[in-house]
Amino acid sequence: MASLSVPPVPTDPRRDAVDLHRAFKGLGCDSTTVIAILAHRDASQRALIQHHYMAIYHQDLLHRLASELSGNHKKAVLLWVLDPATRDAAILHQALNGDVTDMRAATEVVCSRTPSQMRVVRQAYLSRFGGHLEQHVAARASGDHQRLLLAYLRCPRYEGPEADPAAGARDARELYRAGERRLGTDERTFIRIFSERSAAHMASVAAAYHHMYDRSLEQAVKSETSGNFGFGLLTIIRCAESPAKYFAKVLHKAMKGLGTNDTALMRVVTTRAEVDMQYIKAEYHRSYKRSLADAVHAETSGNYRTFLLSLVGRDR
Known part of the structure; x- marks a missing residue:
């Protein structure tokens, strides 16, 4: 369930474009208006606003936002205004080709999306950046x-949501033989099963593994693999079992300890606000005994804080 809050009556995208332009005029930017509009429009509405802004002012709204905003507030808004596939493509491009390579971020996007989502992301990647994601x-x-x-x-x-328990048990047995039962690890078997099976099937495999060997598949992956390879396998199995729990943990890690991993924080908030943020918030509260909104409020400030909290939504 999404956390995004949009007006009950559809708004006029042309009026939104005009109001945004007025917010840009004069000394400084009226960030309150920018947030009030963009943080409360869904993907299709944001696309229409960009279309009308270009038609009226002959200027790309993203370029104007980039020139008017700053810091993490700018980065978060620029991610948010993109459509979901282009946003994922932009995250992947930055992770793979930025000043610092972030293979964890790239792995998270690839291994947490469905095949149909990734097909669109790959097309967006090629169109926007002129290169093949692979x-x-x-x-x-x-x-x-x-x-x-x-x-x-x-x-x-x-x-789909269907899974064959018998097939799940067979894969669990094969993974056990490829890992914990032998000396060394047959990584190819892990890659084949984890990459070819559906999320529902992998959840069935995990349940069967725990039942058959009194040990979680996640524990087996941790003991048999390491580094980014292990992280990719864990991302697949955790998202198969509970995407909300997975992303709640990513958010917790981003905000715990000294300093905040703002890249991870804005990545998860902007990509999940229209998908399952309400479930993520519930998991966050259950796991860490604190509301996600409180954590974001404590770790951020200014317009950046206001924008993220507008996407996360208030606690219910």
Whole structure:
């Protein structure tokens, strides 16, 4: 369930475009108006606003926002105004080609999306950045991690909720034989099963593994693999079992300790606000005994804080 709050009566995108332009005029930017509009419009509404802004003012709204805003507030808004597929493509491009390569961020996006979502993301990546996502992944990743990501990008997987318990038990047995039962690990078997099976099936495999061997599949992955390869496998299995729990943990890690990982924070908030943020908030509260809104409020400030809290939504 999304946390995004939009007006009950559809707004006029042309009026929104005019109001945004007025917010940009004069000394400084009226960020309150920018947030009030953009943080309360869904993807289709934001696209229409951008269309009308270009038609009226002959200027790209993203470019104008980039010139008017600053800091993390600017970064978060610029991510948010993109459509979901282009946003994922932008996150992947920055992670793979930015000043600092962030393979964890790239792995998270690839391994937490459905095959149909990734098909659109790959098209958006090529259109926006003029390169093939698979080629950039192959250039930045290596070894089993590279093989896992490329297989996950290329394999067409079933996306429905059905799973065959017997088939799940067979895969659990095969993973046990490829890992904990033998000396060394058969990584190819892990890559094949994790990349070719649906999320529902992987959840069934995890349940069967725990029942058969009195040990979680996640524990087995942690003991048998390491580094980015292990992180990719864990991302797949955790998102298969509970995407909300997975992203709640990402958010908690981003905000715990000294300093805040703002890149991870804005990545999760902007990509999940229209998907399942209400479930993530519930998991966050259950796991960490604190509301997500309180945590975001404590770790951020200014317009950046106001914008993120507008997307996260108030506690209910």
